[in-house]
Amino acid sequence: MKFNRKQCVRARILVLCGSLLSAHAAAEDYLDGRVTVNAYGTFGVAIASDSDTEMYRSISRNGPPLTKDATTSFDTRAGLQIEGHLHEQVDVVWQGLLSRNLEDNTALDTKWAYLRLRPFEWLDVKLGRYLLPLYQISDQLYVGYAHPWVRPPLEVYGITEKVDHADGISVRALWAHGDVNYEFGFTWGQYRDDHDGTKVVTDPRTFSVMASKGNLSVRGMVAHAPVDIENSFFTTLNGVLNGPGATKKYDLTGEDDVWYYNLGFVYEDADWLAMAEALQTDLSDNHAISENRAYSVTLGRHLGDWMPYLAYSHHEIINDESDAFAPPPFNGPPFFIGATRQAFINQRLYGQQTTSLGVRWDFHPGYALKFQADTTRVHDDDQGLFSPKPRGNVRTYTMVLDWVW
Amino acid sequence: MPLRSPARYLLAALLLCVPLWAAADEGLVLVAHPDSPVAGVDTETVAALYLGLRTGLDGLPGARPLDLKDRKLREKFYGTVTNRNLAQLRAHWSKLVFTGKGRPPRAMSVEDMAATLRNDPEAIGYLPVSASQGLRHLLPVP
Numbered sequence: 026m027k028f029n030r031k032q033c034v035r036a037r038i039l040v041l042c043g044s045l046l047s048a049h050a051a052a053e054d055y056l057d058g059r060v061t062v063n064a065y066g067t068f069g070v071a072i073a074s075d076s077d078t079e080m081y082r083s084i085s086r087n088g089p090p091l092t093k094d095a096t097t098s099f100d101t102r103a104g105l106q107i108e109g110h111l112h113e114q115v116d117v118v119w120q121g122l123l124s125r126n127l128e129d130n131t132a133l134d135t136k137w138a139y140l141r142l143r144p145f146e147w148l149d150v151k152l153g154r155y156l157l158p159l160y161q162i163s164d165q166l167y168v169g170y171a172h173p174w175v176r177p178p179l180e181v182y183g184i185t186e187k188v189d190h191a192d193g194i195s196v197r198a199l200w201a202h203g204d205v206n207y208e209f210g211f212t213w214g215q216y217r218d219d220h221d222g223t224k225v226v227t228d229p230r231t232f233s234v235m236a237s238k239g240n241l242s243v244r245g246m247v248a249h250a251p252v253d254i255e256n257s258f259f260t261t262l263n264g265v266l267n268g269p270g271a272t273k274k275y276d277l278t279g280e281d282d283v284w285y286y287n288l289g290f291v292y293e294d295a296d297w298l299a300m301a302e303a304l305q306t307d308l309s310d311n312h313a314i315s316e317n318r319a320y321s322v323t324l325g326r327h328l329g330d331w332m333p334y335l336a337y338s339h340h341e342i343i344n345d346e347s348d349a350f351a352p353p354p355f356n357g358p359p360f361f362i363g364a365t366r367q368a369f370i371n372q373r374l375y376g377q378q379t380t381s382l383g384v385r386w387d388f389h390p391g392y393a394l395k396f397q398a399d400t401t402r403v404h405d406d407d408q409g410l411f412s413p414k415p416r417g418n419v420r421t422y423t424m425v426l427d428w429v430w
Numbered sequence: 431m432p433l434r435s436p437a438r439y440l441l442a443a444l445l446l447c448v449p450l451w452a453a454a455d456e457g458l459v460l461v462a463h464p465d466s467p468v469a470g471v472d473t474e475t476v477a478a479l480y481l482g483l484r485t486g487l488d489g490l491p492g493a494r495p496l497d498l499k500d501r502k503l504r505e506k507f508y509g510t511v512t513n514r515n516l517a518q519l520r521a522h523w524s525k526l527v528f529t530g531k532g533r534p535p536r537a538m539s540v541e542d543m544a545a546t547l548r549n550d551p552e553a554i555g556y557l558p559v560s561a562s563q564g565l566r567h568l569l570p571v572p
Contacts, residue, residue: 063527106528118530141530146485146492151530164529171525197531199485204474206484237483239474240513294513330517387517429524 061108067169069100069176069425078415080401082179084315084375085187089129090412091421098125100176100425104167106137116141122167136167136190151195158210158233159185161244161289161302169427173298173385175397176423178321178338179410180379181302185285191216191229208235210246224255227283240294248285266313275313282309298325298332305343315375316343330388336381341404342374377409378402393427456558458507458571463551466490466566476569477512479554481522482532487554496543496555497535504537507556510571 054061072095073080079090082099089098102124109117120137139153156164160182165171166189176182193214200207210233218225233246259277266275289302303320318341325334383397399421403409411419460476462468467489478484480495487493498504501516508519526532538546543555547565556571 061533065524065528104528116530120528137530139530149531156529162525164531165525168524168528171521171528199483201475201478201484204472204478206478208483237478239477293518295509295515295518327515327518329515387520390516390520393517393521429520429528 059110061110063106063108063430064104065168065170065427065429066103067100067425067427068097069169069423070095070097071099071175071421071423072096074420075415075417078411078413078419080419080421081183081410081412082176083183083185083187084410086412087127087187089125089127098129100169100423101125102167104136114143124167139195147199149197151197152193154190154192155195155212155214156190157185157188157216157229157248158212158231158246159248159285160287160304161291161300163189168429169395169425170391170393170429173300173323173325173332173334173395174336174381174383175395175425178323178336178379178381180338180340180377181304181319181321183375183410184304184306184317184319184340187218188216188225188227188229204238206237208237209233210235222256222258225252227252241290241292243290244288246287248283248287250283250285251280252283253280274311276311277313281311281314283307296327298323298327298334308344312344317341317375318343325385330386332385332387334381334383334385336383337378338381339378340409341376342407374404374407375409376404376407377411378404391429394424395427396422396424398422456560458503458510458556459559459562459567460554460556460569460571461547461562461565462490462493462554462568463547463549464564464566466551466568468493468554468566468568471568473511473569480508480535481512482526482534490552490554492552493554494550494552495535496546496553497537498543498556499537499539503540503556503558507571 071091073091073093076093079092081090082088089096091099102122104120104122106118106120111117117140118137119135122134122136123131124134126132135154136156137154139151139155142150142152144150156166158164160166160177162172162177163182166177166182169175191212191214193212195212195214196210198209200209210231212229212231215226215228227250229248229250231246231248233244235242235244254277256277263275263277266277284307285304287302287304289300292299300323301321304317306317308314308316319339321336321338323334323336325332379399379401381397381399383395385393385395387393401409401419401421403411403415408414460471468487469489471487475484475487479487479493485491498507505516508514508516512519514522523534527534540557540561544557544561544565547553547555554568557565
């Protein structure tokens, strides 16, 4: 096993910072309970079996890759939350996340920053920044201790990882009917990103319903997001993609309407954990961006402080564009252009599936150690979350330490 | 024959543990203020209240659940009512804390909880039966 010493040292510094911040949080309440501090973190080591490829966390590839060299950058992060209780029904909350970015530098991102109003016991209104509730566990996506795996299944959670938050309003209402408890959620806000010459603006609106009865929770959600992308290179590329022979519309820039659907359930009792989640994204008539369908299934068995688990996750691209361009009449420039644009379109074929076998050990209150072995197979014509496409199945092994205070 | 020193300490330690075992073996009961308007609750409602999945009870919309610090008593209560162990419970609460959806019930000693329940009409708690005199019994937790 070959360790990249530089990355390991950086990750240790990151974890140390988180731990130091967390050490203060052990006191938890300050100023007579008017300020509360909590912290969480994950220290992970991961390695892949394939020597010629790199695996990324998401289709947006906005983090360091996982390679054959053992790395701590892929899963290591630390978060800190500070709450100020202004009034019985008014709080201010900030939550920051330290993690490694694509350039393998430590970055601090504000994930939550809001004013919370609770006019009634059953109503909670947040004004400010919040994590988008796109997935079953997206609210606690970065709190490794809160979920069973070493990392959420990338086939599902890697689809929109970069667009993970918005600035706006988030409303949550609780309602009990008999022994069924309902949670209704609504968010409306804006996400903006201006990075490396690409400007992305989207105004996602989400609506979710969760019904819980006993140990079972079922959740469904729908989101609509007008997306506006600006990039001068992409604008030039649009001309090529939509040139002679193009049978469909391929716009890498401009406005699009994205619809997103997610359905899942969690069942957990003293013996078993069962989770499943499925999602789909639909676009209007623009074929340049992928339409995704993904699902994951997890089954775990509680054995005291141990929980072995098995997970399977699958991701496929719905809009197959193998017939994107009409066959060229002859060899020469049109053929070259056709092949180039077909190759470009093929870049967004992220389909892959992963089978995971892991174990979680809650060895001390607030600490969990996890080990997970994954086997990932990329679909025949796709390249999955890899670059370049791997030659066969890729095995990855990960060990993480999760903690919360 | 006088006991040798280590045996004496061992015996003393065992005797000290007897009340703890007795408390853990004794049944628990969900209790509230003596004048609480709550008539009675079922296990699933209590589980939802203690897991932060609902707020309030019928007749007491501002019901505030309280927790015990004693690990064995907590284990027994949550194992019976929510069918989850303490590790699962901690993971569950970490979800709610870091998403702004709630905070775990305030934990205290048996004596403090009994005193709080006698003074706070909105507090809900669980106690060993022997420590629950004078409080309104809502649900036995065998």
